[in-house]
Amino acid sequence: MEKKESDAVKRIREQLESYNKSDKSYAKHDPSIYFNTLLKDGEESATKTVRILPGEDGNFFQTVYLHKMQMGKQWPKFHCLKHNFDTNCPFCEANQEYYSKGDKENKELAKKYNSFPAYVLKVIDRDNEDDGVKFWRFSHDFTNKGILNKIQAIMESKGDITDPKEGRDLTINIVRDQNHNPIINSIIQDDKSPLTDDKDKAILWLGDKRTFVDVYKTRDYEYLEIIVKTGLLPVWDKEKEGYRARTENDGPVGFNNNQAKAKEEDSSSSTNGEVDGNKADDLPF
Numbered sequence: 001m002e003k004k005e006s007d008a009v010k011r012i013r014e015q016l017e018s019y020n021k022s023d024k025s026y027a028k029h030d031p032s033i034y035f036n037t038l039l040k041d042g043e044e045s046a047t048k049t050v051r052i053l054p055g056e057d058g059n060f061f062q063t064v065y066l067h068k069m070q071m072g073k074q075w076p077k078f079h080c081l082k083h084n085f086d087t088n089c090p091f092c093e094a095n096q097e098y099y100s101k102g103d104k105e106n107k108e109l110a111k112k113y114n115s116f117p118a119y120v121l122k123v124i125d126r127d128n129e130d131d132g133v134k135f136w137r138f139s140h141d142f143t144n145k146g147i148l149n150k151i152q153a154i155m156e157s158k159g160d161i162t163d164p165k166e167g168r169d170l171t172i173n174i175v176r177d178q179n180h181n182p183i184i185n186s187i188i189q190d191d192k193s194p195l196t197d198d199k200d201k202a203i204l205w206l207g208d209k210r211t212f213v214d215v216y217k218t219r220d221y222e223y224l225e226i227i228v229k230t231g232l233l234p235v236w237d238k239e240k241e242g243y244r245a246r247t248e249n250d251g252p253v254g255f256n257n258n259q260a261k262a263k264e265e266d267s268s269s270s271t272n273g274e275v276d277g278n279k280a281d282d283l284p285f
């Protein structure tokens with residue numbers, strides 16, 4: 001006998017299906033799906049509260065490999081094609097090429113094309129629950145004092161804080177460092193609490209199957225090759241129906257206005273490893 005689906009279950013199922021389907025298109029993404037720990041202009045500190053969602057495989061974060069390239073004050077990031085997708089990557093090729101020359105100068109140059117790990121967590125931003133699931137991306141901290149280290153330390157002492165019934169929210173305190181860059185001062189666990197009392201929300205949030213691939217743009221080989229060769233973002237060529245290298249006629253800026261507005265600071269000049277985790281990692285480049 002066919003089991004009859006209740007209206008409520010049907011509604012949730014349909015909602016979930018459209019949720020997982022519609023957001024697959026990168027073009028439809030709006031900024032509200034990215035969580036960040038930046039501060040607004042004039043803001044000296046802020047507190048944000050998030051609930052980390054459990055991962056499907058028991059891992060609450062995904063590791064993603066990125067490249068970055070300085071463009072003026074901006075450091076846009078790109079998915080490494082080799083380490084994420086096991087295919088040819090222009091950044092990694094440039095890295096290899098310089099490194100294989102063997103001398104100190106070229107080895108130093110090679111670093112510019114290194115890939116580095118970052119982490120992607122799915123969170124509910126308690127101040128903006130209506131936005132639904134948000135993606136929080138931050139870079140690995142090689143001093144082991146980064147955001148992930150802090151969260152893992154809490155997990156070790158308090159158990160699985162991502163548990164939907166008995167997990168915990170996290171309070172993130174953000175301040176500015178001596179260079180005026182936002183940094184995470186502390187991450188503190190709240191008392192145990194359910195993810196939500198709303199069953200519909202729980203099903204929707206926990207049923208979100210998106211991964212970093214769905215929400216952060218992956219550029220192809222040709223696009224990345226132009227960046228490696230020119231150090232600038234490519235421009236769209238209508239006639240060619242493809243990307244090409246920027247010329248003088250395209251103007252001096254490698255970013256569109258929205259991108260330029262986003263704050264991104266140079267982490268390498270900072271002594272605090274956490275800055276890297278606070279930069280505009282939410283930008284979907």
Ligand SMILES: [Zn+2]
Pocket residue numbers: 067079080081082083089090091092093115
């Ligand atoms: Zn690469």
